[in-house]
Amino acid sequence: MKQDLPEFSAAANQQLDRGLTRAKQSMPEGYEGPVAFQTGWESRIVPKVKGADYHYALGEFQSQESGVYYTDSNGKGVVRASTAIYDYYNFNSTDPHWHIHPSDLGLMHRAGWAQNFDTIGVETPRSVPVQ
Numbered sequence: 001m002k003q004d005l006p007e008f009s010a011a012a013n014q015q016l017d018r019g020l021t022r023a024k025q026s027m028p029e030g031y032e033g034p035v036a037f038q039t040g041w042e043s044r045i046v047p048k049v050k051g052a053d054y055h056y057a058l059g060e061f062q063s064q065e066s067g068v069y070y071t072d073s074n075g076k077g078v079v080r081a082s083t084a085i086y087d088y089y090n091f092n093s094t095d096p097h098w099h100i101h102p103s104d105l106g107l108m109h110r111a112g113w114a115q116n117f118d119t120i121g122v123e124t125p126r127s128v129p130v131q
Contacts, residue, residue, distance in 0.1 A: 001121070003014035005051050007110075008044060015039050016065040020130065023069055033077075034070035043085070052080045056120060069130065077130035087119040088113070109118055 002009035016039070023037035042063040048055040067081030108114040 001054065002123075005054060007050065008046070009103040010126055011042075011044065012065060015063065016067065016079070016081055016083075016128070017044055019065050019067070020069060022087065024091050032071040034068050036066075036068045039064055039067040044085075057089075058085075058087045059089075061085050061119070067125075067128075077112070079128045079130055084122040085119070085121045088116065089119060090116045098121060 001011065019037045019039035021092045023035050027033070027035055043060060044063050045060045046054040046058055062085065064084045064086075065081055066084065067079045069077060071078050072078050109116065
């Protein structure tokens with residue numbers, strides 16, 4: 001998903017940086033880790049023009065970063081982190097539209113032919129060097 005949506009990848013990296021900064025600020029003076037951290041959930045929107053498949057599957061979704069900061073054997077800071085996403089797909093509103101819209105599927109949901117669903121994903125942890 002990050003390869004297909006570079007804007008999401010950049011936003012996730014910024015979220016990771018904010019979480020890491022807060023984690024490092026909470027460490028006692030002289031302590032070099034490890035320290036675990038987790039950011040709050042942040043809303044993301046996939047514009048249709050950037051990725052129609054992701055737009056229709058997720059639309060607006062939540063993302064969160066979690067990781068562990070530690071110092072490697074060479075004394076350099078490293079973060080082992082991963083991104084998680086969550087979305088509850090509920091076919092949006094029942095407002096009629098002149099074009100095909102995900103909420104049009106709400107009629108199928110009300111008729112019992114479709115159901116709401118959760119989308120959950122967690123990235124394989126990655127190592128990120130820290131300056």
